[in-house]
Amino acid sequence: MPDSPPPVPAGPGVIHDIGYRHYDGPRLGRAAIVGSMFWQSLRGAYGLGRTAKSKIMPIMLLVVMCIPALIIAAVVNGLHLKSLPLPYTRYAMVLQAVIAILVAAQSPQMVSRDLRFRLTSLYFSRPLRRHDYVLAKYAAMVCALLVLLLAPLVILYGGAVLAELPLGGETWRFLRGVAGAVVFALVLAGIGLLIAAFTPRRGIGVAAVIAVLLVTYSAVTVVQGIAVDQQKMMLAGYAGVFSPFTLVDGVQVWLLHASPSTAAGPPGTTGGLVFLAVTVALAAGSFGLLVLRYRKVSIS
């Protein structure tokens, strides 16, 4: 007798047992389930719906990321400059430490937490497919990074419009900056999540991501410096492939005609194609490896 409640003796302060009610409403499909996972993860990346403590870091990084853009926008307007002193496409390179910290701090939050507390058992015993979980997490991380990457670009663009810089050229440069930001987000999200998915302990995940992003950048910068010094421009150019930031910068230089932020951009068309191929392989490869990783996650 599922719907008839048994009589419960009522006393002061006793909650009346109204019996079990079945759910007859709609059950949503795959898109809604993946969407729910995506939103939950994206909000989590900025600490929304979580403790006040977990909001501090991401919100602070977002503020730090935007301050230089605000200053530039103010300077352009105050001094009536004829162009932005820092191109849109170089903003991410200049503030790469801030971006790296967000990737390092939030990738483990996004995936290692689920593995460490075995929340995946509760997820995968539901109608959430494993590759859909990876898709939702990857999309959420890309969007979390886009918030960080695009907010200052929007501020710069707003400043430029306010300073009445030529709208056509400025809009075109802004859109190229947006395109570059998307490439940055795709590559960095893939690397961050992949490393975090193999390190259930949060601290190790953070350290590993920082190491991969910043140590490789330093190494590439040193190699490029030496190579340029010895007139080996080919070596200097290709060295950029070996760090995520310089790799994406190379793609921006070749594909979006951005000014290089490193000692040397990709050498020629071959170089550009190599940079693009490595970038695509890195993003797609990270996604593929994540799917393989989650295929092996047991529910108990």
Next chain:
Amino acid sequence: MDVSESVITVESLTKRFSRVTALDDLTVDVPAGVVGLVGANGAGKSTLIKILLGLLPATSGRASVLGLDVATEGNRIREQVGYMPEHDVLPPDVSATELIVSLGRLSGLPKTAARERTADILRHVGLYEERYRPIGGYSTGMKQRVKLGQALVHDPRLVFLDEPTNGLDPAGRNDMLALIQRIGAEFGTAVLVTSHLLGELERIADHVVVIDGGRLMHSSSTAQVTGTRELLLVEVTEQAPALAAALTAAGAVAVLRGRMVEVEIGADSIYDLVRDQVVDLGVGLIRIEQRRHRIAEIFRAAGELPGSKDEAHAG
């Protein structure tokens, strides 16, 4: 729900891992109601649940849950069943309400429905004001209730409860068992509950399936097994063997169990007989207790009690 209808059908199911055979040609029909799945650690219980959830392919054989094939319709099965894992699976930094609302949405509930169902189900499993506090501060009993709640939030037709009484003290164990019984009786949800302890499940299960080493040992309704004979347990200060012998000589079916004597209750005159024999022997009577045959005794008699084997098979 029709109690005679099978909710789970397993036919010659075999699961081999590289070194062990977790399930060995298992064939069993599980009816609706509360069904206990009993076996020692490593008997294949968890492996069976993973296969039934459509998360682990079987090596051979077939199985269906709610009429859906586990090999091809896993996602549709997971829409309609709930699963309470054995291990600790809860994050400490969110509240029970937040966790279960988000899990309800992952089961396909719209936002408002997920909130309403979460409030309802937390009340049913007995979590009240603490449901807004982070799970990290909960007791083991409360955590088990959260795990049970998340398995029920989407109003499943069947729930798999893997060792729900693990880690609970005797009082918590009784509460959990009562709750499970209520889910079966009042909610009308079919329940497959596992335990390595036969004794606790026979109290609440309508049907018990016993597996060992991945093989079916026993499957029957509990009424059929335990309802057959009533027993009287007699504890005396001394001379228990003499009492057993005297009762047997007087025509009763009496078995010596340590310091106690188990007597079958044939007719009401058995009480008088026990009293007279105790008086005749001049020993002190500590207690007389009526109880049902336990399923475990059937296995004990056959020398095949689940839990008596300790070698580990695949989990």
